[in-house]
Amino acid sequence: MNGNIRTLLRLEIKNRFSNYSLVDYKSYFKLFGTLVITGAVIYALYWVAGLFFEMFDAAGLLYEALVLLVSLIFLFMLFTGVSSTIKVLYYKGDNEILMRYPVSGTEVFVSKTLFLFLTQFCVTAIVMAPFLVAYAGVSGLGTAFYAKIPVPILFLVFITFFLSNILAIPIMHLTNRIRNKFALIIIGLAVLVTLAFALYMLLFNSMVTFMNDKEFSVFSDEMVEIIENTAKWLIPMKYFADVMVGHELYVAYPALIGIQGLSLIGMILVIYFLYAKTLLNNVEVEGSAFKHVTRNRCRPVFLTLMHKEFLQVFRSVNYSFQYFVLACAMPVMVFFCNNITRELGQNQVGEQISLGMTMLVMLIFATVITSFSATSTSREGDNFYHTKVAPVSVRTQLFAKFLMYLLVSVGANAVCLAVLIGSEQMEIRDGLWLFAVVELCSVGLTLLSMRMDIAHPYFNLSGEGEVVNNNASTTMSVAMGFAVALTIGIVCMFLSYLGSLPKPITVPAGAFTLTLDMNFMFVVVSSMTGLFFVVSVLVYTIGLKKTYNRIAR
Amino acid sequence: MLEISHLYKKYLNSERFSVEDLSLSLQPGEIFGFLGQNGAGKSTTIKCLTGIYPFNSGKITICGYDIAKDPINAKLNMGYVPDNHSVYEKLTGREYVNYTADLYKVSKRDRNERFDKYVSQFKLTKAVDTQIKSYSHGMKQKICIIAALIHNPKLWVLDEPMMGLDHQSMAEILKRMDDHCAEGNTVFFSSHNLDLVAKICDRAAIIKDGKLQDVIDLHIKGNKETLEKRFVEITATEQDKINERTLLRRG
Known part of the structure; x- marks a missing residue:
């Protein structure tokens, strides 16, 4: 790796994890605390995932549950990927600083992209691990399943990473357009939070009902049919699950390889034509101020x-x-x-x-x-x-x-x-x-x-x-x-x-x-x-x- | 207009006084320059007299109102421009000035009149309805100045007002200072710029290590020309004096 890229990458990592520099006993304690909390969260995820799979298994929907879960993780990774790409590649204040140094734009880009990829890889592995371990436990697939896990994870990391790079610029332009529509943002966020919470509570409610009586399925026949049909059409997410469980591999592998190739080409084209232009534009345009023409108004103190x-x-x-x-x-x-x-x-x-x-x-x-x-x-x-x-x-x-x-x-x-x-x-x-x-x-x-x-x-x-x-x-x-x-x-x-x-x-x-x-x-x-x-x-x-x-x- | 009497200020956890036994008296209609090196105690004095910092002992009165005992009335007579031009950046320039005008209970008529006058004088007409976060350094400084002047204060206090400003902006601010004093008000500002102080001030004070060293009347013949020499004499360290003698010996 080029020396400049290595230095820039180290700088990026150091900057991101500066809160965890081990200098005194307090910092060790902080790191230990973070690791303990992370461990506890992972274990809690594993436990909840186990219950989730058991609940679907009781209705004969174990594969569908995996598809739903992989779909959620795919969307989550895409969301965090786009958000990190916008922040690290296009918005971060250090772009302006780095441009003053004798490093080329390509070196800055490569170091930041490597940082993003490493982050995406670690997050995907940490997020997926407890779910997949829980799935292996409930399905009884055991070692064979674990051996296959790295392949879909790598596909997931690469595809979400490439797609994030493609989507970052249009999403950034869209957010810039609505950035100062404060009422719209509040209403939109309130609706999103409420919907997400309602969905979460419905799932939680089903789990609680299932925990009270594990013999009976919490899903009606109609619901089972809906879930089965939905899982069939969750493309491309269902292909990741197919690779994990060895289902229709002759479709899943070509599909995933094709999507990966296409998204890679898309990312290269976006970067080649738009990266430098967007970056310079963001450095040049100060903030995102809005104009609000009013008259002078007197108000009580x-x-x-x-x-x-x-x-x-x-x-x-x-x-x-x-x-x-x-x-x-x-x-x-x-x-x-x-x-x-x-x-x-x-x-x-x-x-x-x-x-x-x-x-x-x-x-x-x-x-x-x-x-x-x-x-x-x-x-x-x-x-x-x-x-x-x-x-x-x-x-x-x-x-x-x-x-x-x-x-x-x-x-x-x-x-x-x-x-x-x-x-x-x-x-x-x-x-x-x-x-x-x-x-x-x-x-x-x-x-x-x-x-x-x-x-x-x-x-x-x-x-x-x-x-x-x-x-x-x-x-x-x-x-x-x-x-x-x-x-x-x-x-x-x-x-x-x-x-x-x-x-x-x-x-x-x-x-x-x-x-x-x-x-x-x-x-x-x-x-x-x-x-x-x-x-x-x-x-x-x-x-x-x-x-x-x-x-x- | 402004009376500072035996002011003492020591920061928490500090062993020495940042301002020690400082007394000053400013008259209506004068521009007063406050000179000193970095860390001499200029900003601390200003922050004490504006009510930002509490002080250990002494008395500060603005238009006869004690800043410690009657802060509201004292502050109503004063306008302050900070050295870091911090403003509420999410507000537009107009909203910020109106916010300040409301706090100082400026009537609608006076507000409209002064607002239009200052905005045009400082060439901010195009930017005044835009959020302050997009303003340049100089524009932020100007909107701070407009907000400080919107209630036409009797005492206008500025901390390092010319820092980082271009020539044109400095000229606009100097003109405003002059006009403000011509209306019978007082301007008190800190600066490093000796030429500027010599040019526009009626009097100047030099502070070193928190102690007032000298108050110079710049209307007395020769004082404007010798201000820099006196400033160097007062503020120079022993090492500075040795360096100067060495330079003189070498011709």
């Missing part, structure tokens, strides 16, 4: 602060996805999760705990959304000085941020509630109480998250001026939210269970006697929530100005 805060989030695909999209998708997520958890609860400990289950589910989703407020100060980045020089008190500025979070949270929780009541998963009275509890917890979590960020802001932003990596406050916020959700949710479930016993338990407490009925549950959970809310407000308020003023930027 508080409204202008909120308006600015909203635009800062709304005009960032990254932030919008983290916040608005998840808030939009929350009701659907809660609906499906609640459905399943209620079924699980009913089968095991009774209908009585369903209110607590719903509360737990809603609080967990509320936690994910409110954790965005843990970057409320950090997101200011280099603009933090604005907050100090503005003739507006710190409290007012922070309250404007808080109110935006509150409005989003109230909206998301209210829609959740409407969905739950509308779908008869909950009564109106319980629903209103649940809304009050979840909203108070959301407010408490938002205040605590904001306060943590004020105490330890993280101003290290990416090129687009956005917080890309989560700061410690976000992690803490999520952990705290989960702890609150689990504590309040479990107490609610436990006391609901006790309260709905045919003969409620009575406990003497001094001169009084406590009856552990449903009213007792409402009082205890409301008090716990109220206490958490009051503590959050106090923690947020005490010493706020002093801590804020201490931030020097």
